Amino acid sequence: MGHQYKAVQWNGNKIAYDLYTVAAVGVFITVFMAIGLQTQASGHVADPVILLIRALGVTAFAMLTIILAIGPLARLSPRLLPVLYNRRHLGVTTFLVASAHFGLALVWYHSSGPLNPFVSLFISNPLYDSIPGFPFESLGFVAFLILFVMAATSHDFWLNNLSAPVWKALHMLVYPAYALLVMHIVLGALMTEKSMLYPVMTGGAFLMVSGLHLYAGLREWRADNGMKLFKAKGWIDICAPMDIPDMRAVIAPLPKGDRVAVFRYGDKISAVTNACRHQNGPLGEGRVIDGCITCPWHGWQYRPDDGISPPPFTEKIATYNVKIENDRVFVDPKPNPPGTRTSPAIISMEGTPSG
Amino acid sequence: MTASNGIIDPQKKNPDEMFIGWAPAPSVDRRFLLAALPAGLAASAGASWLIANELDDPGAGAWLTNATHQVTGVLANHPYPMIRLADPKAPFGMRTVLVVAQGKCTSDLTLSEVTGQIVKASGVLVQRKERQMLEVPLFLGDWLSVLDANVENAQALSAPETESLGQAQLAGTIMDSKCFFGVMKPSLGKTHKACASLCIRGGIPPSFWARTRDGRESVLLMTDAQGGPMPMDILPLVADPVTAQGEIVRVGDILQFRADPGDYQRI
Numbered sequence: 001m002g003h004q005y006k007a008v009q010w011n012g013n014k015i016a017y018d019l020y021t022v023a024a025v026g027v028f029i030t031v032f033m034a035i036g037l038q039t040q041a042s043g044h045v046a047d048p049v050i051l052l053i054r055a056l057g058v059t060a061f062a063m064l065t066i067i068l069a070i071g072p073l074a075r076l077s078p079r080l081l082p083v084l085y086n087r088r089h090l091g092v093t094t095f096l097v098a099s100a101h102f103g104l105a106l107v108w109y110h111s112s113g114p115l116n117p118f119v120s121l122f123i124s125n126p127l128y129d130s131i132p133g134f135p136f137e138s139l140g141f142v143a144f145l146i147l148f149v150m151a152a153t154s155h156d157f158w159l160n161n162l163s164a165p166v167w168k169a170l171h172m173l174v175y176p177a178y179a180l181l182v183m184h185i186v187l188g189a190l191m192t193e194k195s196m197l198y199p200v201m202t203g204g205a206f207l208m209v210s211g212l213h214l215y216a217g218l219r220e221w222r223a224d225n226g227m228k229l230f231k232a233k234g235w236i237d238i239c240a241p242m243d244i245p246d247m248r249a250v251i252a253p254l255p256k257g258d259r260v261a262v263f264r265y266g267d268k269i270s271a272v273t274n275a276c277r278h279q280n281g282p283l284g285e286g287r288v289i290d291g292c293i294t295c296p297w298h299g300w301q302y303r304p305d306d307g308i309s310p311p312p313f314t315e316k317i318a319t320y321n322v323k324i325e326n327d328r329v330f331v332d333p334k335p336n337p338p339g340t341r342t343s344p345a346i347i348s349m350e351g352t353p354s355g
Numbered sequence: 356m357t358a359s360n361g362i363i364d365p366q367k368k369n370p371d372e373m374f375i376g377w378a379p380a381p382s383v384d385r386r387f388l389l390a391a392l393p394a395g396l397a398a399s400a401g402a403s404w405l406i407a408n409e410l411d412d413p414g415a416g417a418w419l420t421n422a423t424h425q426v427t428g429v430l431a432n433h434p435y436p437m438i439r440l441a442d443p444k445a446p447f448g449m450r451t452v453l454v455v456a457q458g459k460c461t462s463d464l465t466l467s468e469v470t471g472q473i474v475k476a477s478g479v480l481v482q483r484k485e486r487q488m489l490e491v492p493l494f495l496g497d498w499l500s501v502l503d504a505n506v507e508n509a510q511a512l513s514a515p516e517t518e519s520l521g522q523a524q525l526a527g528t529i530m531d532s533k534c535f536f537g538v539m540k541p542s543l544g545k546t547h548k549a550c551a552s553l554c555i556r557g558g559i560p561p562s563f564w565a566r567t568r569d570g571r572e573s574v575l576l577m578t579d580a581q582g583g584p585m586p587m588d589i590l591p592l593v594a595d596p597v598t599a600q601g602e603i604v605r606v607g608d609i610l611q612f613r614a615d616p617g618d619y620q621r622i
Binding site: 023029033042045047054058062078082085111112121125127135187189192194198287289294296299 | 376400408410462540554590
């Protein structure tokens, strides 16, 4: 949580994460160069600069594929939450690798000529009216600009100053960027190289990312189906109190499209929005630790009764009024302003509720 | 409404432990990571090996940047800068070395004052099989000196024998000679199209690369139909498979393919 801004708020897990990322990128590029620079049976040897451009491009695409797959995968298995935790650093590293790919390609293919390299990038192949001939470089450039904007605004400073919805919308541009990169590869490398491995791997990556997101969407859609039952005005019947595991939550859709996370901690039940103030992480998939609801994505914490982060932090999320009647938990679908204190519903010893 | 009816219940899979970035990892996550992290590195290496191992052959040619190469001969500037050397072992007793500038701006070389003179030139040799090219700095004084002496067959080098080999319909690819001779490997295909186009725009001679019916590589220097420099109208067709009707002309030891840009068609 960010009560003050630092360039990077390091901790042991982040350092380990970044070191591992650098190691994996290093291994990939080193192996790529070592294999690619081997003399062919024909006696020919590849240009190391072109090989490096390719290695960096493949690395950046693979990293972006992993980044997009992490979200839905971490929903499928909590074992992958450590990969999700520092995804922002993985994103910035991806941008740096993509920058190296772009910079080297710009210098090697477009500089030292009669045109400005940036002009050459867009006009040296003028076949914009042809699908197979389309200048794939322009697609990569637009994707690179998106990655730049995302990397530049990745810090919590921008998250807070742009507001979470704007920041989230901005960072959803990663999906058009990924689509542009797929087309950058399809209309570039895949139209040059003969091996079928490349279309299979590119298509596989695209299908994996699409499939995971479709699956995640299907889960949401199934939850939304349940929401039809909640169209009636007034308090919403969620479940029996003991259906909620201790220190955990159930997540319920609300009529206006939001989701509420209903937590039980001991004999108390409180309800808050399911969206974390930080990056819209699914609070209801977290747990209560040290008396605070803890987001599974980055560990941001909120008190269950008022939705305020514990001091010295000041973040606030919306709370919902909750009550227990006839051994059922009910939530008022109208959200309270962020940080509004509510009275937890108390599970009585006899199962007779109060609150 | 129960948790199983339209309500997501994420707790069933992992009721006890949850990874939090700022806290020590739970033992279940540590065990998982101890297995997954080395597997991830192995997967990175394996995927990289697989992808790099499948790359196309980068093609022939060499850019011999670790040595300076010297040639002595007659400098010509039409249709492109070149130096013709006497070479008794070469076909027709001469060897033609194309001259290009460093980078992609050969048209900035000002050679008119030394055209037709016997020169000694030094630069970086670019060579693809028997075809040679000398890469030189833009400033003449850095690489070229006019010789007072005569050379063997100076007359033949100044005005080499020209022979028409007839009209031909060729199918192949338009390349920029510099990258194709060995500066870039690979220098073929769409990923190199923009670079090849920029090189030709900058005055680097275009070559027509075709394969004969028996699979041998055939490289012809491209000119317009009159034997002059190829107009820039050809640029959109660079690096694409094309076919063209034109005349094949031998000039000394070099084969030229003479056709106007309008004679080329994308296949």
